Amino acid sequence: MSNSNTQFSIAVHVLVGIAKYGKVNSNELAESVNANPIFIKRILAKLSSSGLVSSSSGRNGGSVLARHAEKITLLDVYKAVEAPKAFMVHSYPKNMSCKISTHIQSAMGDVLDDVQIALEERLKSTSVYDMLEKVAIEQ
Secondary structure, eight states, X not given: OOHHHHHHHHHHHHHHHHHHHSSXXXXXXXXXXXXXXXXXXXXXXXXXXXXXXXXXXXXXOEEEEXXXXXXXXXXXXXXXXXXXXXXXXXXXXXXXXXXXXXXXXXXXXXXXXXHHHHHHHHHHTOBHHHHHHHHHHTO
């Protein structure tokens, strides 16, 4: 799994934590995720640059949601952490003497484009608040 895909799930975790507890600092978030605080700060920087969180530094610093959890979709998060496409066609050179090799990239490309569209539609229909409710149900 690529690092960006991991960043996406961690970013959702972080946003759900902020949605639940309000102002939270990176050390508290790192403890929840069980990750290095520096890594969490990098995620928060991306979320801040995308307008999803507002962060302040210092002793009383922390991060808060920049808008209501209901208004932040998982697609917003996916784009904020610059996650790659879910699947990609391999980029090996074509073997021109093989019919499969000469056509598989375009054939698979169409299918994978449809998968990406479906993924993004699903992410667009799910909010951080929805995830918070799912977490609360499972506790």
